[in-house]
Amino acid sequence: MLRALDIRDILIIDHLELAFQPGLNVLTGETGAGKSILLDSLGFVLGWRGRAELVRQGADQGEVVAEFDLPTGHPARAVLDEAGLPAGDELILRRVNARDGRKTAWVNDRRCSGEVLRRLSDTLVELHGQHDDRGLLDPKGHRALLDTYGGLDPLRAETRTKWRAVAQARKALQAAETALDAVRAEEEFLRHAVAELDALDPQPGEEETLDTRRRLMQQSERIREDILRAHAALGLDGAEGAASDALRWLEGVSDQAEGQLDAPMAALGRAMVELDEATQGVARCLDGLSFNPSELEDCEERLFAIRAMARKHGVAADDLGDFATNLRGKLAALDQGDADIKALAEDLATAQAAYDAAADALSDARTGAAKDLDHAVSAELAPLKMERAVFSTQISPGDAGPDGRDTVTFTVATNPGAPSGPLNKIASGGELSRFLLALKVCLTGTDSGLTMIFDEIDRGVGGATADAVGRRLAQLADGGQVLVVTHSPQVAARGAHHWRVQKKVTDDQTLSSVVPLTDRDRTDEIARMLSGDRITDEARAAATALMAG
Structure with a gap:
């Protein structure tokens, strides 16, 4: 589980310290406030390939530190052991990006390669989004997902x-x-x-x-x-x-x-x-x-x-x-x-x-597991209005x-009688989001200590469908940890922990910050998501109803 994220001098972030919790963690904010930068920063410390230039203007280097819980038996321990790196109950990843482009990484204060970070990330974090080609949309991984779902590892x-x-x-x-x-x-x-x-x-x-x-x-x-x-x-x-x-x-x-x-x-x-x-x-x-x-x-x-x-x-x-x-x-x-x-x-x-x-x-076992998975996903699609x-x-x-x-x-x-095809070729943005969520809900019982991140997976849906998406995300987070970046008030209302990402201009310099929200602040933020810049009493009442439902 991701415990903390410390970001210094990355893009428009000068310094942020975030402490995440178990359950459903929600990040909201206006478009352009910097929500994607948080994911870019997390991806950077995990060794993912992303933006080439990350260092904030005027800084010599950017740095990201991520802290994870590492219980006994966690798959990351095998990666650490193979790489000759120390392992304990706490895993600290640190990566620095110099102004000249050089990148240096440490795991528990020991130097390591980006490849080791990427191997660790596969055991720590799973990202889902409409344009994610590393997760459920990658056909190369579908066979392994089916095998794990069906308990076919011995075979x-x-x-x-x-x-x-x-x-x-x-x-x-x-x-x-x-x-x-x-x-x-x-x-x-x-x-x-x-x-x-x-x-x-x-x-x-x-x-x-x-x-x-x-x-x-x-x-x-x-x-x-x-x-x-x-x-x-x-x-x-x-x-x-x-x-x-x-x-x-x-x-x-x-x-x-x-x-x-x-x-x-x-x-x-x-x-x-x-x-x-x-x-x-x-x-x-x-x-x-x-x-x-x-x-x-x-x-x-x-x-x-x-x-x-x-x-x-x-x-x-x-x-x-x-x-x-x-x-x-x-x-x-x-x-x-x-x-x-x-x-x-x-x-x-x-x-x-x-x-x-x-x-x-x-x-033969895969054929049986496939039928079970198809039935389970179909059952999940109904509440998602599909x-x-x-x-x-x-x-x-x-x-x-x-x-x-x-x-x-x-x-x-997407409709009876319509031709079938790969997820990312057939489904629209909103449909794809719901397909991914339904599939992930069915597969989540097979995960082992992964922090799941959903990047605007609710885009293109609203109303009762968005509420169903929020409920499924909360179900997915039960007993684990889910981080969701969302513009949907129905989804945000289901969060156990809520942060608002906001942007401000100081001395002609644009900076992004993340503010943890109290219950009252959450009500106002969800009301803003419902009504826009002007928060009305009706919007607050609607927000309160969403959070209570």
């Missing part, structure tokens, strides 16, 4: 869930098809490459082993002769044989040497062991250098084949095995692809069927989406 939530499942299934199928198409485009390459790699069967570390073996074989002829000489020098015909003879000779005389040969004999024994180990190592090397001449060719052929394959595929030789595994995986996916596509297509069909069932259920008019909620097939497959439009026919 709509179910439909949205099914729609998301369809979207996810379709995305998975498209991704699989795209991947399969990409693999199919290189199928010939994959099969040829895998066949080559399988035939070659390269092993990790094989390139280094082959390269070492190749270099060794290339060098073997050059080093083999020296190694043979070394082997001969170490063997029985060389050092090992000489050492063996020396040891045998020493052992033969060691008993006569009184122990002096023990140490030399032990050292010689150790040397023979080392010589034997060296001889065997050299022999193994010679064995390794022994190869068939064709072995070098075979080694080089495989080494070059591995390196050529690595260059061909742009990978390291040691990575050829992993590369082959990856290609085999792609081939397996290709071979399995048709089965996977079929399974995903079946998943999509199942999800689509579930969505269709949910959308059909929602459509008993011959026909209101109809048209449901037609639309594009499938998260909220179903229905297009919903509120239409009217």
